[in-house]
Amino acid sequence: MIILKCPNCGDRNVSEFLFNGEYIPRPDDPSACSNSDWTNYLYIRRNSMDVQIEWWYHNAGCELWFLAERNTLTNRVAKTYLWKPNLAVGDA
Numbered sequence: 001m002i003i004l005k006c007p008n009c010g011d012r013n014v015s016e017f018l019f020n021g022e023y024i025p026r027p028d029d030p031s032a033c034s035n036s037d038w039t040n041y042l043y044i045r046r047n048s049m050d051v052q053i054e055w056w057y058h059n060a061g062c063e064l065w066f067l068a069e070r071n072t073l074t075n076r077v078a079k080t081y082l083w084k085p086n087l088a089v090g091d092a
């Protein structure tokens with residue numbers, strides 16, 4: 001059983017959550033992005049076999065969106081935290 005810690009509710013079974021993919025910081029000004037940069041933001045993911053930052057949603061609980069750092073090889077979650085504006089990959 002995988003336990004995920006909701007920043008609001010605490011430790012819960014992962015079945016209470018929905019996974020929504022790898023966290024990719026949104027460009028500051030989408031209207032100034034090239035088509036290539038915007039396409040990369042929308043569709044290109046690292047899909048790595050190591051620790052990545054991911055979006056999770058507490059569907060069966062408080063309905064909070066938050067970020068988790070999870071090792072995709074072992075499924076171990078290092079930490080969870082709330083998103084904050086201007087959060088770059090590697091910050092937290």
